[in-house]
Amino acid sequence: MISDKYQRQLISESKQLDDLLGNSSGFEKLATEIIADKNKQSCLEMIKNLGQVAKQYPSSNVYKKQEKICNCLFLYLGSSEVQEMFETLQEVSSLPLDALLKQLGDLVGLTKVKQSVRDLISFNQIQQLREKNGLKKSHKTLHMAFLGNPGTAKTTVARIVGRMYKAIGLLSKGQFIEASRTDLIAEYQGQTAIKVKRLVNKARGGVLFIDEAYSITENDHSDSYGRECLTELTKALEDYRDDLVVIVAGYTAPMEQFFDSNPGLKSRFNTFISFDDYTIDELLGIFLYDCQANDYIADESVCSKVKDYLQKELDKKESNFSNGRSVRNLFDDIVMKQSIRLSMEVGEISKEMLQTFVLEDVPKNRKIEG
Incomplete structure (x- = not known):
């Protein structure tokens, strides 16, 4: 039996998007139809409309609602079809680099962060151009660490970076998968590696964002599950470096301990960006x-x-x-x-x-x- 909680969330998020765009956009109506009889056509229509809205209204608020509704659909229907439709939505809703740079520029503050991201984009564009001209390119990984206190826009910037890398051809899909310790650590010995592999496969072609990454190893001396997770994750960082970006985030001091917890982990990350508190x-x-x-x-x-x-x-x-x-x-x-x-x-x-x-x-x- 599907939880009523997911139904309410789907209706609520759809209504909020209607309110944001104007009541005539019809997302709440589509959500009601999906819940009434799990109408596949209405689900497809909602995915299609979400993609069109993302192009017409390239704002962070619309993107957040889009992602929340997609997540609600996935939780409510619990089917592989929704994952396929979500991947289709990522393709449909792709924005050009100029629009994404504007999104980044419109964020309040973050002057040093914005410059670091622009520098990264410039660097990777030049490396792509070198490759097209038969020259050797840098083999720097795309993986990053975002360091700073809560509420300093680390998640928001990570989403934009993923879309930018998709826009310039570094990532094939550009989806954004957010994870925490509970998404990575299994309940039983030996199952954590399987859980990490599944999550990595879901994120391939896009961004895997792990907030408070240090929680994976905070009980390092007694937590074999955390060590198992980190071993598998470190392997994935290298194996899928050409079409996966892993961004780890958290407070500065605990993140330093996180990088010290596994030999070779820090070397997999080439970019470290500090997010200052807002004035x-x-x-x-x-x-x-x-x-x-x-x-x-x-x-x-x-x-x-x-x-x-x-x-x-x-x-x-x-x-x-x-x-x-x-x-x-x-x-x-x-x-x-x-x-x-x-x-x-x-x-x-x-x-x-x-x-x-x-x-x-x-x-x-x-x-x-x-």
Whole structure:
């Protein structure tokens, strides 16, 4: 029996994409048809429409919804057909390099990260040109390590890098597979290697992104499962280096221990990119970006209050303050408070009222959760 949870997720994500694009886009209707009788034609239609939308609206918000809906379809239907359709979607939704460079450039802050990614693209383009002209090319691997605190856009940049490598012909598919320790480690001895192989095969042609990679080896002296995982993963890094990018990410210090846990592991990674914490102005910029992307307006007084609030959190520098993620949580809280305030209004609620934040919508004494 398929869990109702996946049905609700599919409907919810589809409705949110409709709201993002305009109610006439019809994704919620298609989701309802898929759930009603597992309509294969509706599923195909949804995949096709997702691909078209990705080309028409090349924004990070649309991409995130696209990927979430594809994941919901996979979990709900649980069939190889969805995987094939997802791979087809990756082909359909491929963007040219210029559009992806714009996506990267539109991200708030990350000046050094953006330059590092541009340099990587330039390097690989020149190596491809050398090869076409019968010259030797560099054999640097494409695998990377992203180092930094939570909420510094490591996952977002990893997705863009994968699509860029697809756009310039370094990857055959460009899909993005996100994994954690639970996706790599099996319950029984000897099964971890099989689990890693399956995940690697699913990611081949695209990006395998492992967040908090150090969790694989955090119990190194007693965790034979973690060592088994790392041995198999290290082998895959070399075997499939021509059509697979593995990006490992996490806090800087634990990641250094991770690389020391297996001989030869660090040598498989040629690129190490550090993600700095956001400044207060960049955090405010993320808030304003979320406002613009979701059709909200914050005037100068609201922005000043948000900035003061975030500055206090930065001054505390508590461990649960997770940079951009915390700003988005704060944004969600403000949206909730605005909704509650408007629900108590007497009389007609105008479009301007629906769009506008006021000072009382900004929480006063909220402790930001990471």
